[in-house]
Amino acid sequence: MNFQIPGAPIALQRARSGKHGFYDPQKHIKNAMQIYLSHYDGPLLEGPQFLVAYFYMPIPKTASRKTVENLLGTFHPIRPDLDNLFKWVGDFCQSAGNIFKDDACIAGGLFFKVWELNNDARTDFEFVSLKGKRLKQTSPPISQLLSQFME
Numbered sequence: 001m002n003f004q005i006p007g008a009p010i011a012l013q014r015a016r017s018g019k020h021g022f023y024d025p026q027k028h029i030k031n032a033m034q035i036y037l038s039h040y041d042g043p044l045l046e047g048p049q050f051l052v053a054y055f056y057m058p059i060p061k062t063a064s065r066k067t068v069e070n071l072l073g074t075f076h077p078i079r080p081d082l083d084n085l086f087k088w089v090g091d092f093c094q095s096a097g098n099i100f101k102d103d104a105c106i107a108g109g110l111f112f113k114v115w116e117l118n119n120d121a122r123t124d125f126e127f128v129s130l131k132g133k134r135l136k137q138t139s140p141p142i143s144q145l146l147s148q149f150m151e
Contacts, residue, residue, distance in 0.1 A: 008121040009055040009123045012084045033095075034096045037092065045100040048129075050110075050129075057115055058118040
């Protein structure tokens with residue numbers, strides 16, 4: 001099951017404390033994501049899920065042509081943190097209510113942050129069911145696994 005969210009990936013921010021109590025600084029963005037994902041009419045995901053996510057981060061508009069050429073498609077080593085990007089995907093899929101009931105069903109994942117042209121910034125993600133599957137006792141070395149994703 002593939003999803004694509006256009007625009008620069010968004011990292012989850014924690015609830016803030018103000019003079020009138022706690023508030024969610026991303027409430028309006030979460031509401032927009034709920035509306036976007038409400039168009040999904042597939043089955044509700046059940047059981048353990050594996051999440052594969054690519055976060056295509058925008059190259060700054062001020063970057064020179066040479067910098068753009070050098071960065072395009074390479075890994076993005078700066079903020080936002082990958083764990084906050086991942087958590088954002090789980091939270092808005094849960095809050096949409098039509099993908100899964102609880103993001104705790106995500107049992108594993110593979111995540112990448114990559115530089116992309118500003119107008120192509122997006123988040124691509126896919127859920128793969130792990131229902132009825134077991135982890136092999138002898139897993140391949142991580143370097144062997146990662147070589148499948150890199151040139």
